[in-house]
Structure formats: structure tokens, C-alpha cells
Amino acid sequence: MSDPITPFKLERYFAMYEFNTRYLLSPSDCESIPLHALLAMADGECQILWDELNLGYTESQGHPLLRSEIAKLYQSVSTDEVIVLVPEEGILIAFQTLLKPGDHVVAIFPAYQSLHEIARSIGCRVTPWRVQLRDGRWFLDIEELEKSITPQTRLLVINFPHNPTGFHPTLAEWQRVVDLARAYNLYVFSDEMYRYLEYSEDARLPSLVDVYPKAIVLGGLSKAFALPGLRIGWLVTHDRQVYQDWAIYKDYTTICNSAPSEILGLIALRARERIVKRNLQIVQNNLTAAAQFFDEFKTMFEWIPPVAGSVAFPRLALEMPVEEFCRQMLEKAQVMIVPDSMFDYSGNHFRVGLGRKNFAEALGALTKVLGSR
Ligand SMILES: Cc1ncc(COP(=O)(O)O)c(C=O)c1O
The missing domain is CATH 3.40.640.10 (Type I PLP-dependent aspartate aminotransferase-like (Major domain))
Structure with missing residues (x-):
């Protein structure tokens, strides 16, 4: 028997916060290319x-x-x-x-x-x-x-x-x-x-x-x-x-x-070669920033470096449920973070997106809040 389709949790979460939150820590895409820059690549x-x-x-x-x-x-x-x-x-x-x-x-x-x-x-x-x-x-x-x-x-x-x-x-x-x-x-x-x-x-x-x-x-x-x-x-x-x-x-x-x-x-x-090279460079820079951040807060998080791609799934190592952590970061740091429950997963993980140019700034906003805990 077929069943009604259930809401797409991750997409509903993005629909709530993507366009009204200052920083997004969890998008999976790479920094989008403006139209004029793409047209300049046309043969x-x-x-x-x-x-x-x-x-x-x-x-x-x-x-x-x-x-x-x-x-x-x-x-x-x-x-x-x-x-x-x-x-x-x-x-x-x-x-x-x-x-x-x-x-x-x-x-x-x-x-x-x-x-x-x-x-x-x-x-x-x-x-x-x-x-x-x-x-x-x-x-x-x-x-x-x-x-x-x-x-x-x-x-x-x-x-x-x-x-x-x-x-x-x-x-x-x-x-x-x-x-x-x-x-x-x-x-x-x-x-x-x-x-x-x-x-x-x-x-x-x-x-x-x-x-x-x-x-x-x-x-x-x-x-x-x-x-x-x-x-x-x-x-x-x-x-x-x-x-x-x-x-x-x-x-x-x-x-x-x-x-x-x-x-x-x-x-x-x-x-494609130019575009992919640019995106990989952004991801590499962000991987360096992530390694520094998670090292600084290693008592709070378990960083699990990704092997490929533009996302990672570290773990919050505090007693606090990750949903509560994400809620607090949204409120106090204006940073949107996707908790693992959006993937029907329950291990206190959250998704980090490594493709955006303001990734280090988003980490900076978290650092201000976490550093003063
Ligand atoms: C693994 C995977 N497949 C498919 C898609 C769908 O891509 P689009 O949002 O461009 O339709 C996504 C988007 O996040 C994805 O992560």
C-alpha cells in the first residue's frame, strides 16, 4: 500500500531560517556564482x-x-x-x-x-x-x-x-x-x-x-x-x-x-574546470578554519573531518541535546545550524557546510558566544 509522503524535514527547516538568519553554518552547496560572472565565462x-x-x-x-x-x-x-x-x-x-x-x-x-x-x-x-x-x-x-x-x-x-x-x-x-x-x-x-x-x-x-x-x-x-x-x-x-x-x-x-x-x-x-577549482579552494580554506575552530573547542565538539564533498557531520560532545544547542546558537549568535534530527538521526550530530565564503565569519559569531560561556 502506498502512503502519503511525509514532510521533508531538512527542507522545512531551511524554509524557516534560510532567508532570515544572518549566518548559515549548514548549507550543502558552494558559494553561488553571480549571473554576470557566469556570463563572462561564455564561449x-x-x-x-x-x-x-x-x-x-x-x-x-x-x-x-x-x-x-x-x-x-x-x-x-x-x-x-x-x-x-x-x-x-x-x-x-x-x-x-x-x-x-x-x-x-x-x-x-x-x-x-x-x-x-x-x-x-x-x-x-x-x-x-x-x-x-x-x-x-x-x-x-x-x-x-x-x-x-x-x-x-x-x-x-x-x-x-x-x-x-x-x-x-x-x-x-x-x-x-x-x-x-x-x-x-x-x-x-x-x-x-x-x-x-x-x-x-x-x-x-x-x-x-x-x-x-x-x-x-x-x-x-x-x-x-x-x-x-x-x-x-x-x-x-x-x-x-x-x-x-x-x-x-x-x-x-x-x-x-x-x-x-x-x-x-x-x-x-x-x-567546469575553473568553477570546480574555485569551489574546491573555498572548501579547502573552510576545512582549515573548521580544524582550528574545533580544536579550540575540543571539549565541546568531536570534529570528524570529511573525506570528500562540501559537508561534514561533527558531534556535540556536551550533555545538551543538539536541537537545544542549535536553538541557542540561532538566538544568541544568529547562526543557523542543522541538527541531526533533520536527517532522522540521533547521535547529537549537526551538519556543517563547507562551501560558503562567509564560513569563517559564521564560526567567528559562534566563537563569541561559546567563548563567553
Ligand atoms: C544528496 C542530494 N541529492 C539531491 C539533492 C537535490 O538537489 P537540488 O536541491 O538541487 O534539487 C540534494 C540537495 O541538497 C542532495 O544533498
């Missing part, structure tokens, strides 16, 4: 496309040039295996078209809520595959994953680099996950929204779509490309039936993408 072809843009409906699967630029991010993907959509829409469409009531899904946990909630609302049984904290590091137990697979398991959901912990597997660990999926013939939804935010090129994993035929991969411009306001993402797969089901479903969500966003997205992808 000649994109400049003409932008200047002469007609604001009509666009091609439902996405602008052919944009789809072809997206396909270049992968080794094995052709333009007609790419559908452009809003990232969150991609999760909805992929799950709605692949799953039916009674299916079993194994999904990484904690996670961006839609990665398990949509399956649950369809009437699937969802088994969390828990990211665990061991010896001060996040860790995924692959044997536990194997134990949770049943004959009804249709889909495995993964997300690397991981939101909210900053966990990222090694190539060998990731390969074991792929081997398991192959052995049990599972579809795998691989949320790769934070791909390209690895701290060294060696840590970047191949995209799942390049190694596994039943991969469904989500990518987008909201995190590593610092353009969440474009609302541009994509799904890719080699499975023709799966792809056609997405195209049919999309007529009931957005029909097609925003015309200006598609051209701006094309500009961004063609300038």
Missing part, C-alpha cells in the same frame, strides 16, 4: 545562444548541446542517454518509475530524505544501510549491506561523496559495492550530486554508469558547480526502458526545463 557559441534566446518551451529531454556536454562527463554515455531535469525531480521520477509497492530497497542512511522517503511512500520496504562512526571516522559495513539484500530487493541507493557525513569510500570499497549489486542483479541509484568535490583527483571514483549496466546516476549543477538557482540536474542510464519511462513521467512534472537555465548550465559545464 562565442554560448554568447550567441544567450543573446538570441527565445523564451519558449524547450526540448523535453533537454537542450541537445547541454545533453551532449553532460554526456562528456562520463566515459560511456551518449547524448540520448541523458535527460535534463531538476535534481530533486530526478529522484522523484527515477523512484516513481522504477518501484512498485512491495519492492524492497536498501538505502544509505542518514541521507537526503527523498532518497528513502519516496520509496517508502510508494509502499516499498526500505532497509537503511547505516553509515557508522568508528574510531573517529565514518564507515560503511559492506557485509551488513549483503545481509540486508533479499530476493525482493530491487534497488540499492548510494550517495558518494555522502551528504551529510562527508564519507567517501575508497575505490576498493566502492568496487565491492558494485560487485554485490552485480551479484544480486540490483538496480543502483547513485546520487553523484557532490562528485568533483573530492579533495584530490585520485579520490574521485568512476561514475557508476561507466561500470555497471543497471546504474541510474543523478548529477547536477547545485553543489560542485555552485549554481543551485538554475535548478539544472540530470539522470543518465544505459537502460532504454528505464530512460523512456522517465521521459513519459516528466510530462507530469515540469514537461521541459527553463530555457535561460539550460544555456547558463551549458556555459557552466564548458567552464
Whole structure:
């Protein structure tokens, strides 16, 4: 039986505080790029496309040039295996078209809520595959994953680099996950929204779509490309039936993408090296600031440095519940912090976002309050 969808806790929390709080300590995106700066990166072809843009409906699967630029991010993907959509829409469409009531899904946990909630609302049984904290590091137990697979398991959901912990597997660990999926013939939804935010090129994993035929991969411009306001993402797969089901479903969500966003997205992808380099620099600076801050307050917090991506999930080591701590910091320091309950997690953790330029200032506002306790 399908169930009504429940409120998206993290998004409701952001809706309350994102636009009326002085500092945000927990956003997952990178400092967004202003329109004029993005336009300055346009090549000649994109400049003409932008200047002469007609604001009509666009091609439902996405602008052919944009789809072809997206396909270049992968080794094995052709333009007609790419559908452009809003990232969150991609999760909805992929799950709605692949799953039916009674299916079993194994999904990484904690996670961006839609990665398990949509399956649950369809009437699937969802088994969390828990990211665990061991010896001060996040860790995924692959044997536990194997134990949770049943004959009804249709889909495995993964997300690397991981939101909210900053966990990222090694190539060998990731390969074991792929081997398991192959052995049990599972579809795998691989949320790769934070791909390209690895701290060294060696840590970047191949995209799942390049190694596994039943991969469904989500990518987008909201995190590593610092353009969440474009609302541009994509799904890719080699499975023709799966792809056609997405195209049919999309007529009931957005029909097609925003015309200006598609051209701006094309500009961004063609300038990707510059954009990603800029964002990684911001993240690196913020990692240094975070290490200093958490060292200064090491009796209050357990800092768990992320391995990749733009988020981390440290622990409040006080007796105080983390929700109360976040409430106090909002009131006293004007700093919004997301507690772990927004991920249905209960370990007194909170999310830290490392992509914004005023991160050190936000820590400064916390320091003023915490230093005077
Ligand atoms: C893991 C993950 N997947 C998907 C999304 C959705 O991206 P968007 O908000 O751009 O639709 C997010 C956003 O935070 C995310 O963290």
C-alpha cells in the first residue's frame, strides 16, 4: 500500500531560517556564482545562444548541446542517454518509475530524505544501510549491506561523496559495492550530486554508469558547480526502458526545463574546470578554519573531518541535546545550524557546510558566544 509522503524535514527547516538568519553554518552547496560572472565565462557559441534566446518551451529531454556536454562527463554515455531535469525531480521520477509497492530497497542512511522517503511512500520496504562512526571516522559495513539484500530487493541507493557525513569510500570499497549489486542483479541509484568535490583527483571514483549496466546516476549543477538557482540536474542510464519511462513521467512534472537555465548550465559545464577549482579552494580554506575552530573547542565538539564533498557531520560532545544547542546558537549568535534530527538521526550530530565564503565569519559569531560561556 502506498502512503502519503511525509514532510521533508531538512527542507522545512531551511524554509524557516534560510532567508532570515544572518549566518548559515549548514548549507550543502558552494558559494553561488553571480549571473554576470557566469556570463563572462561564455564561449562565442554560448554568447550567441544567450543573446538570441527565445523564451519558449524547450526540448523535453533537454537542450541537445547541454545533453551532449553532460554526456562528456562520463566515459560511456551518449547524448540520448541523458535527460535534463531538476535534481530533486530526478529522484522523484527515477523512484516513481522504477518501484512498485512491495519492492524492497536498501538505502544509505542518514541521507537526503527523498532518497528513502519516496520509496517508502510508494509502499516499498526500505532497509537503511547505516553509515557508522568508528574510531573517529565514518564507515560503511559492506557485509551488513549483503545481509540486508533479499530476493525482493530491487534497488540499492548510494550517495558518494555522502551528504551529510562527508564519507567517501575508497575505490576498493566502492568496487565491492558494485560487485554485490552485480551479484544480486540490483538496480543502483547513485546520487553523484557532490562528485568533483573530492579533495584530490585520485579520490574521485568512476561514475557508476561507466561500470555497471543497471546504474541510474543523478548529477547536477547545485553543489560542485555552485549554481543551485538554475535548478539544472540530470539522470543518465544505459537502460532504454528505464530512460523512456522517465521521459513519459516528466510530462507530469515540469514537461521541459527553463530555457535561460539550460544555456547558463551549458556555459557552466564548458567552464567546469575553473568553477570546480574555485569551489574546491573555498572548501579547502573552510576545512582549515573548521580544524582550528574545533580544536579550540575540543571539549565541546568531536570534529570528524570529511573525506570528500562540501559537508561534514561533527558531534556535540556536551550533555545538551543538539536541537537545544542549535536553538541557542540561532538566538544568541544568529547562526543557523542543522541538527541531526533533520536527517532522522540521533547521535547529537549537526551538519556543517563547507562551501560558503562567509564560513569563517559564521564560526567567528559562534566563537563569541561559546567563548563567553
Ligand atoms: C544528496 C542530494 N541529492 C539531491 C539533492 C537535490 O538537489 P537540488 O536541491 O538541487 O534539487 C540534494 C540537495 O541538497 C542532495 O544533498
